[in-house]
Amino acid sequence: MATEAKKARLNRIKRVAVEGNIAVGKSTFISLLEEESSDWAIVGEPLSRWQNVQCHSERDEEITLSQKHGGNLLDMFYSDPRRWAFTFQSYVCLSRMRHQLKPAPGHLETAAEPVVFYERSVYSDRYCFAANCFSLGTFNETEWNIYCDWHSTMMAAMGELKLDGIIYLRTEPEVCLERLKLRGRPEERPVSLEYLDQIHTRHESWLVHKEISVSDSLKGAPILTMDCNLSFQEDTDKQNDMMSQVKAFVAGL
Numbered sequence: 001m002a003t004e005a006k007k008a009r010l011n012r013i014k015r016v017a018v019e020g021n022i023a024v025g026k027s028t029f030i031s032l033l034e035e036e037s038s039d040w041a042i043v044g045e046p047l048s049r050w051q052n053v054q055c056h057s058e059r060d061e062e063i064t065l066s067q068k069h070g071g072n073l074l075d076m077f078y079s080d081p082r083r084w085a086f087t088f089q090s091y092v093c094l095s096r097m098r099h100q101l102k103p104a105p106g107h108l109e110t111a112a113e114p115v116v117f118y119e120r121s122v123y124s125d126r127y128c129f130a131a132n133c134f135s136l137g138t139f140n141e142t143e144w145n146i147y148c149d150w151h152s153t154m155m156a157a158m159g160e161l162k163l164d165g166i167i168y169l170r171t172e173p174e175v176c177l178e179r180l181k182l183r184g185r186p187e188e189r190p191v192s193l194e195y196l197d198q199i200h201t202r203h204e205s206w207l208v209h210k211e212i213s214v215s216d217s218l219k220g221a222p223i224l225t226m227d228c229n230l231s232f233q234e235d236t237d238k239q240n241d242m243m244s245q246v247k248a249f250v251a252g253l
């Protein structure tokens with residue numbers, strides 16, 4: 001059991017989600033964050049879990065030989081969203097919760113300004129992706145109500161899912177489509193500009209226009225919006241500028 005002093009040290013850790021449309025460049029951006037400061041840790045999306053769903057033991061996530069052949073839920077979702085949307089959204093949210101509930105890396109306990117950055121969150125899951133499933137009709141009303149019910153219950157019960165801030169990587173959907181094609185993930189072949197437009201609009205309405213009534217665990221969390229239309233991969237000046245913006249942002253949380 002954690003001592004009071006340890007708990008207090010862990011409570012100092014700021015939690016920030018990096019949000020944005022599909023293929024905007026979140027993984028690329030968070031690897032820059034990881035290199036920037038030893039006070040910072042990153043938690044990537046559990047994508048491989050969605051590509052190869054397996055049964056986990058209760059104590060850890062080791063698999064046995066008999067559990068090795070799981071389904072590719074990401075592929076199933078994009079190929080037949082009507083059949084798989086509810087299953088996919090439920091599993092994505094569960095795996096994000098599991099990631100967010102894991103203890104922060106030990107070295108952050110002694111860091112001066114510790115921050116954990118998450119690639120997306122349980123909130124984009126609901127306000128962008130699941131909400132879009134409902135408006136597309138790939139969630140029916142019963143599924144949407146059940147999803148919202150358990151999502152709200154989990155958010156209220158688990159303080160660890162609270163965020164201190166959000167970084168929104170903002171890019172035009174056309175640019176995302178180019179990057180998505182460049183990356184060439186086979187499961188994402190059915191992703192169209194129309195779908196990226198919908199997901200973009202959901203992010204805008206949540207993070208820019210603030211039109212969504214968010215759960216209490218997210219209320220008041222400051223948002224840093226960064227324009228990622230231009231390539232920063234080869235541009236160290238741009239990268240340094242982005243890191244300075246992030247430092248100023250997290251210092252104010």
Ligand SMILES: Nc1ncnc2c1ncn2[C@@H]1O[C@H](COP(=O)(O)OP(=O)(O)OP(=O)(O)O)[C@@H](O)[C@H]1O
Binds near residue numbers: 022028
């Ligand atoms: N600023 C950028 N300019 C140009 N290309 C970029 C930029 N950032 C990332 N890329 C490229 O775009 C592709 C998608 O990037 P990345 O995988 O980081 O996106 P992501 O937002 O993490 O995707 P996902 O939504 O699937 O998790 C990759 O091929 C990456 O090299």
Ligand SMILES: Nc1nc(=O)c2ncn([C@H]3C[C@H](O)[C@@H](CO)O3)c2[nH]1
Binds near residue numbers: 045077092120124130
């Ligand atoms: N429908 C849906 N709901 C989510 O919560 C969600 N989170 C991520 N993704 C998709 C985007 C990329 O293809 C791929 C990797 O980010 O997974 C999601 N899709």
